[in-house]
Amino acid sequence: MPQANAIDIRDITKVFGQGAEAVHALDHVSLAIREGEFFTLLGPSGCGKTTLLRLLAGFEQPTAGVIGLYGDDLAGLPPFRRPVNTVFQNYALFPHMTVAGNVAFGLEMQRWRRGDIERRVEEVLSLVKLAGYGQRKPAQLSGGQQQRVALARALANRPKVLLLDEPLSALDLKLRKEMQIELKRLQVETGITFVFVTHDQEEALTMSDRLAVMQDGKVLQVGTPAEIYERPTRRFVADFIGDTNFLQGVLGRAANGEIQIKLDVGGMVTTRHAEAHTEGERVTLAVRPERVDLEPVNAEAGEDTGRLRGVVETVVYFGTDTSYRINIDSLPEPVLVRVQNRQGAASPFASGDSVRLRIPPEAVQVLVD
Amino acid sequence: MLAALRRSQLAQRTALLAPSLAIIGGFMVLPLILMAYVSILEKGTHGGVEWGTYSAEAYIKFLFERDLMGSLSVNADYLQIFLRSFVLSGVTVLLALAIGFPTALYIALQDDRWYRNLLVFMVTIPFWTNLLVRNYAWIILLRNNGLIDNAAAWLGLTQEPIDVLYTPFAIGVGLTYSFLPFMVLPIYASLEKLDLRLVEAAFDLGADRRRALARIVVPLALPGIIAGCILVFVPCLGAYVTPELLGGSKSLMIGNLIQNQFGAARNWPFGAALGFALLAIVLLAMMAYALRFRRAPGGGT
Numbered sequence A: 001m002p003q004a005n006a007i008d009i010r011d012i013t014k015v016f017g018q019g020a021e022a023v024h025a026l027d028h029v030s031l032a033i034r035e036g037e038f039f040t041l042l043g044p045s046g047c048g049k050t051t052l053l054r055l056l057a058g059f060e061q062p063t064a065g066v067i068g069l070y071g072d073d074l075a076g077l078p079p080f081r082r083p084v085n086t087v088f089q090n091y092a093l094f095p096h097m098t099v100a101g102n103v104a105f106g107l108e109m110q111r112w113r114r115g116d117i118e119r120r121v122e123e124v125l126s127l128v129k130l131a132g133y134g135q136r137k138p139a140q141l142s143g144g145q146q147q148r149v150a151l152a153r154a155l156a157n158r159p160k161v162l163l164l165d166e167p168l169s170a171l172d173l174k175l176r177k178e179m180q181i182e183l184k185r186l187q188v189e190t191g192i193t194f195v196f197v198t199h200d201q202e203e204a205l206t207m208s209d210r211l212a213v214m215q216d217g218k219v220l221q222v223g224t225p226a227e228i229y230e231r232p233t234r235r236f237v238a239d240f241i242g243d244t245n246f247l248q249g250v251l252g253r254a255a256n257g258e259i260q261i262k263l264d265v266g267g268m269v270t271t272r273h274a275e276a277h278t279e280g281e282r283v284t285l286a287v288r289p290e291r292v293d294l295e296p297v298n299a300e301a302g303e304d305t306g307r308l309r310g311v312v313e314t315v316v317y318f319g320t321d322t323s324y325r326i327n328i329d330s331l332p333e334p335v336l337v338r339v340q341n342r343q344g345a346a347s348p349f350a351s352g353d354s355v356r357l358r359i360p361p362e363a364v365q366v367l368v369d
Numbered sequence B: 001m002l003a004a005l006r007r008s009q010l011a012q013r014t015a016l017l018a019p020s021l022a023i024i025g026g027f028m029v030l031p032l033i034l035m036a037y038v039s040i041l042e043k044g045t046h047g048g049v050e051w052g053t054y055s056a057e058a059y060i061k062f063l064f065e066r067d068l069m070g071s072l073s074v075n076a077d078y079l080q081i082f083l084r085s086f087v088l089s090g091v092t093v094l095l096a097l098a099i100g101f102p103t104a105l106y107i108a109l110q111d112d113r114w115y116r117n118l119l120v121f122m123v124t125i126p127f128w129t130n131l132l133v134r135n136y137a138w139i140i141l142l143r144n145n146g147l148i149d150n151a152a153a154w155l156g157l158t159q160e161p162i163d164v165l166y167t168p169f170a171i172g173v174g175l176t177y178s179f180l181p182f183m184v185l186p187i188y189a190s191l192e193k194l195d196l197r198l199v200e201a202a203f204d205l206g207a208d209r210r211r212a213l214a215r216i217v218v219p220l221a222l223p224g225i226i227a228g229c230i231l232v233f234v235p236c237l238g239a240y241v242t243p244e245l246l247g248g249s250k251s252l253m254i255g256n257l258i259q260n261q262f263g264a265a266r267n268w269p270f271g272a273a274l275g276f277a278l279l280a281i282v283l284l285a286m287m288a289y290a291l292r293f294r295r296a297p298g299g300g301t
């Protein structure tokens, strides 16, 4: 049986304002979010992540397009009738209620019975490891604890989908790491579909089952963290997530499942994927620094396929790996190369050394634009 | 060194407080003492008081009537005036709240800051006109053959004159109108600070508008609501102009009664005693408010 879609977003556009001042917060966005997955919306500030969440929660209405929840059209359904709950960026805890009062609020709105409410509040508070904090006021809690209350409150109603708008952005680094693990645990334990918003690419990669990378109100790419990292299709995606080197070239002919690319800086590389392109087309390549190897220049003479000559500009030691910036003639920016450190060995190359970069076919990703 | 600093701080504090202490002492505490003193004197035959002759007559007169033989019998007339004042003030508070809260909420919900400020400004416009003039205006509106009467007759709503001027109803209308801004402004002040995301959170958790209002908006605006109620209730209790102009001789309020003692009735001690009774009641109300909000949850401001 195929996995059901929890959410179907079809061709959603959201425009704020009118005329010259109109802002296209979302521009023909389509997404399918599967039941029970941890789905992340990743993108820089202002790309429309919050707007998309607010459309799902029902606080805004789309200018055009349809949002389906388990097959039902959500159009016109007010927020309080939607089986989704939100963890707000600023937590939005009710300051005049206790922690237990906050968590019980949604249950009271669903007209649960008193005893059931008490039991459920206990249960959810211990789920977020806040058992015994029920009688405190939100103002008496630390930021991390408030975060947990917000989570507990949103989870108490057993929503079909939980929306989280940058829930960790206000926490310090250590707490953020802890809460990342905690959130992931909660998602697995409850089986609820999470739609998580962040502008932190590392957070997105480590937590998500799948993620959508957004820019300027558009979804550029959707995929698993590995797909997004290994096979970015857009320059923006490759650039936004991790470090990337960009090279220009012209696509050559395919042979033995490998396609040759003649680089502008001279030399050739090959790749295994260029389905969207035709021979002779100008393309941009993305090459991850850690996929490139360095070789001493004297090994073999000549520049065979997949090898480029360069001069080491800087060497930075990072413990687990060493990062090199390599200058290549006629390339405006140095190429970044990261080599894993072997046991006890010092860097074999120093600043000013001539080196050869070996770029294997699987390191070369041809971008769509 | 520290002692010197402390002493100079004390001097500074005293100097800073002196002007307000002098004003409060000279224009409030002293007159109050004087009033307390007057209330236990005997009244003079032609107004004023007999200095140096003490009597509890003023306080007795509030509840009892002395007949020609000098024996006391309970007299509820004054109590009734107090009661009427309380009921009218209470009704005024409720009316002002019923009109003022939605008004304040509407203003607070406006996105456009300029429009919002304009509305707040418009709420304060009545202050620019003298209270007397505004109450006279209500006479013209409410009297038989006045604007409202004629309009109602013209629309065929009434066959007879409306006969509302010089009734407690007219006082209620006039008081509500006069003190409405005192209800709107403090409620607006607390609603303006309200984080609308809390209301969204309530919607998100399944609260419809009514329940979001009852569970989130009203509790968080409660300090403003209570302040507004006190600001309307207290001056209503002592209102003089509105009941004088819009109420008939049968609907005296405390303010008119007190004025009457210093005027036509020439009974200063009784007037002073009435003033004291009113003050005591108001102070009790304020204390209740203070106590309620010291224990208030959420430390509402």
Ligand SMILES: Nc1ncnc2c1ncn2[C@@H]1O[C@H](COP(=O)(O)OP(=O)(O)O)[C@@H](O)[C@H]1O
Pocket (backbone or CB within 6 Å): A016, A017, A023, A024, A025, A043, A044, A045, A046, A047, A048, A049, A050, A051, A052
């Ligand atoms: N209520 C609104 N009125 C006008 N413009 C808005 C409104 N909400 C969001 N926008 C605009 O829409 C764009 C996307 O905003 P948002 O969804 O908040 O981005 P993100 O959450 O990714 O930072 C921004 O340009 C923002 O200024």
Ligand SMILES: [Mg+2]
Pocket (backbone or CB within 6 Å): A046, A049, A050, A051
């Ligand atoms: Mg946002």
